[in-house]
Amino acid sequence: MTAPGPRPTLAVTVGEPAGIGPEIAIRAAWLLREQARCVLVGDAAYLAMTASLIDPAIRLSALSTMALRHSGLPHFGPTTIPVIDVPLDAHVVPGQLDANNGRAVLATLDLAIEGCQAGWFDAIVTAPLQKSTINDAGIAFSGHTEYLAEKTGTPKVVMMLAGALQAQSSEQEQPYLRVALATTHLPLKDVPAAITRETLDQVLDILHADLRNKFGIAAPRILVTGLNPHAGENGYLGREEIDTITPALQAAQARGIDARGPYPADTLFQPKYLQDADAVLAMYHDQGLPVLKHATFGRGVNITLGLPLIRTSVDHGTALDLAAQGLGLADSGSMEEAIRVALSMVRAQAST
Structure with a gap:
């Protein structure tokens, strides 16, 4: 779906850290690094550890939110995936939810929204999160779609x-x-x-x-x-x-x-x-x-329409059971397609 051209910059939130989100976000961003400048938004240390276990050739480069707000997003070529560091508050055990990380998960979404509004990012691609983790952290949260609508002042999505x-x-x-x-x-x-x-x-x-x-x-x-x-x-x-x-x-x-x-x-x-x-x-x-x-064979994409920004996501959940079994079992196909669709939308919007 994606035409050749300059690499748009996409904020990719990695979702629930105990689920498959970090793995599929890293895999998809690395696979499509020549087409898109994917900026991972999550705990930089945890993502670096995960990337090293997936493939030692994957290169991540961490950037603090303070530096981002002060100087904007620096240039990164296709050999490196930038990571905006949003530190977690608790150690991650794959497959096991921890409410102590709920606020950090929501902070990744806040930063992605801020970045789109500030012009750092052309679109947001979201990995799955666990609603219960955020609610258990004391924040009323019904889902990505509703949260994006509220934060952008959109009455209907x-x-x-x-x-x-x-x-x-x-x-x-x-x-x-x-x-x-x-x-x-x-x-x-x-x-x-x-x-x-x-x-x-x-x-x-x-x-x-x-x-x-x-x-x-x-x-x-x-x-x-x-x-x-x-x-x-x-x-x-x-x-x-x-x-x-x-x-x-x-x-x-x-x-x-x-x-x-x-x-x-x-x-x-x-x-x-x-x-x-x-x-x-x-x-x-x-x-x-x-x-x-059924018809899209695990490569469907969830798209939120009506927002003043572009947001795509996977069509599946956190798959805690797969994450608990270790890396290598999760299929990143839906995340890859979510990135491709976001790229296509960015370019279509730019041409209208």
Whole structure:
């Protein structure tokens, strides 16, 4: 996805230190060092130790936050990965959470946001963190997405996952699937009430705008699922499609947004429909994401739309069980793709 050109600078937060985040961040940053200037944000000593165990050839160079704020980010060539040192407060035991490190984990995200606002970084790529660790440290925290929205003063954000699909033949261009969500982490019983005209208007506006401005798609085509089985079957299986979703789509079309539907979710995710779409808007988390995660073979990317900055992430969690077994078991594929997508978005945004 990434075109050749100057290396954008990406802040890569390493997430929960007891999970696989530090390993996959180091592996991905090193693998893609010719394409991106990835700046790791985490405990420099712990990352240096981890890097030496992964591959002694990996070179890290630590920089303090004080130096960064005083002089900005110095130049680093592709032979070295810079690390902004955010020291942990407790010794790390892989696989074992420690609330004493919760504030330091959150501080890495704060620094990445600060760096984007100050112009040090072009985008943020986040490794997975453990929400419970931060909450156990005494800080109310519901997730990356909500925290980024709060810190940047963004009233509404949209979660979208994306990933490359397997082409049907070697001659075909690899298709790409993007699935955005009208609602995110809600109990299923609360979803219908959360799908309102106002919500759908906001989500469709954000999705359309970011597909244009951050993905470089001049005229985005959006396919929208229904909420109920068979998209309500003309009201026999629910009226949300008639009363809420269809009027929202008609209003979006009047605003110049090419949003079509509502379509039954069980038949929409087929090549004959997706080949004409730039994104699918699903009504709830487990309606759209299981399809994407299955189809992208562990290389999906989580993207937060609506922010005044670019943020991508992996599509998986901290994998504490893998981390406890030692290095070398974690797959860095999703982190690699998150970096590639961030690069593509930075360049698309710069060209609009």
